[in-house]
Amino acid sequence: MKGNVFIIGLGLIGGSIGLSIIKEHPDATVTGFDLKEEEVRLAKALSAINKTSVSLKNDAEEADLIIICTPVNETENLMKTLAGFNLKSSVIITDVGSTKKNIMEASSVLTNKGYTFIGGHPMAGSHKSGVSAAKAFLFENAFYLLTPGDHTEKEAVDLLKTWLNGSKAKFLEVKPEEHDHITGTVSHFPHIIASSLVHQVKNNYQKQPLISSLAAGGFRDISRIASSNPSMWRDITIHNIDMLKDLLTEWQQEMNHVVEMLDKNNAQDIYRYFEEAKTFRDSMPILQKGAIPSFYDLFVDVPDYPGVISEITGLLAKEEISIVNLRIMETREDIYGVLTISFQTEEDRKRGADCISSVTDFEVFTV
Numbered sequence: 001m002k003g004n005v006f007i008i009g010l011g012l013i014g015g016s017i018g019l020s021i022i023k024e025h026p027d028a029t030v031t032g033f034d035l036k037e038e039e040v041r042l043a044k045a046l047s048a049i050n051k052t053s054v055s056l057k058n059d060a061e062e063a064d065l066i067i068i069c070t071p072v073n074e075t076e077n078l079m080k081t082l083a084g085f086n087l088k089s090s091v092i093i094t095d096v097g098s099t100k101k102n103i104m105e106a107s108s109v110l111t112n113k114g115y116t117f118i119g120g121h122p123m124a125g126s127h128k129s130g131v132s133a134a135k136a137f138l139f140e141n142a143f144y145l146l147t148p149g150d151h152t153e154k155e156a157v158d159l160l161k162t163w164l165n166g167s168k169a170k171f172l173e174v175k176p177e178e179h180d181h182i183t184g185t186v187s188h189f190p191h192i193i194a195s196s197l198v199h200q201v202k203n204n205y206q207k208q209p210l211i212s213s214l215a216a217g218g219f220r221d222i223s224r225i226a227s228s229n230p231s232m233w234r235d236i237t238i239h240n241i242d243m244l245k246d247l248l249t250e251w252q253q254e255m256n257h258v259v260e261m262l263d264k265n266n267a268q269d270i271y272r273y274f275e276e277a278k279t280f281r282d283s284m285p286i287l288q289k290g291a292i293p294s295f296y297d298l299f300v301d302v303p304d305y306p307g308v309i310s311e312i313t314g315l316l317a318k319e320e321i322s323i324v325n326l327r328i329m330e331t332r333e334d335i336y337g338v339l340t341i342s343f344q345t346e347e348d349r350k351r352g353a354d355c356i357s358s359v360t361d362f363e364v365f366t367v
């Protein structure tokens, strides 16, 4: 498509959206604005934008599509600023914020002036920030939630989806309250729990310093998101505070139940608690494609001899299969370790598995 796209906020999400729009719509002009000059420079160097903005007002007024990719409280302020400009009457304004109820309420400054605002939230990301972590495929197969207003034309929603087609995300329309309930439960609340676990480890670390060296495996997985940007999560928490307080009350009840269960010390009850959680989690789509997809992981049972990792990466390189991450997951009691190789696409993972199986007798598997 042709047209002027204006991205405000060139971090992880703004950069990733820019990359995917430029790839999908080479005839469009993607202009970028950020308060941080170095992010703008880097975004241009990485081709996440075609043009750097010289004036927020001029570029907003020339835009056919404005995508606000800033922290949620800044998004509210920017909507007020945009409402004071003389925007094109046909412009579509959207955002990528992790909360939607407050954003949709605040968007009335724009809709009252006759502008179209469609809330958006790509349900994928990372604990990393900044344009240097941006990727064109970041949202591939992820849900991209949209919250059109009650009076938004269907054509405008379709046009927005066409602009965002290159993200390869799956669009889903939801009500703002529904959005904040879902994301509160599966995204915002887990951040509080992850951070609180880290606080608990920190408190125990003061008594037993060896804890930090031995914190691996499960703790590493469950606490990864506690390394996310604190100011972004402060703003998300404040936006969805009532939902999070309700979820915390539920969680406290759940913990009381666990305390009672441990007081009873009944092996069968304890087994059932873990078993029910495992059964439900194993049935969730997170392990296939999920609401927040991770990369496509392949596990390889490798013997522990020097050079085995370079042997495998060499095989993949020979077949020109790119990998995004590589780690030894655990070292078992016997001679084997599990090497986790992350690929960008399902197809790459399949090619990787075929390549390794055809040349070695290492067992390869996915979960």
Ligand SMILES: NC(=O)C1=CN([C@@H]2O[C@H](COP(=O)(O)OP(=O)(O)OC[C@H]3O[C@@H](n4cnc5c(N)ncnc54)[C@H](O)[C@@H]3O)[C@@H](O)[C@H]2O)C=CC1
Pocket (backbone or CB within 6 Å): 008, 009, 010, 011, 012, 013, 014, 033, 034, 035, 036, 039, 069, 070, 071, 072, 074, 078, 096, 097, 098, 099, 121, 122, 123, 124, 125, 126, 127, 128, 129, 130, 131, 229, 232, 236
């Ligand atoms: N990080 C993630 O995994 C995800 C984040 N989101 C949402 O996307 C939004 C952006 O998050 P990230 O890209 O991760 O953050 P980021 O920190 O990587 O980028 C945000 C950028 O906005 C810029 N900015 C802040 N205020 C601004 C203003 N007034 N004008 C212009 N630029 C401004 C910052 O300088 C920064 O470069 C947030 O609302 C977040 O809730 C949504 C999905 C996933």
Ligand SMILES: O=C(O)C(=O)Cc1ccc(O)cc1
Pocket (backbone or CB within 6 Å): 097, 098, 122, 123, 124, 125, 126, 127, 187, 225, 292
């Ligand atoms: O790193 C992770 O797994 C995330 O939790 C990414 C994320 C952060 C914010 C969102 O609104 C959606 C996804």
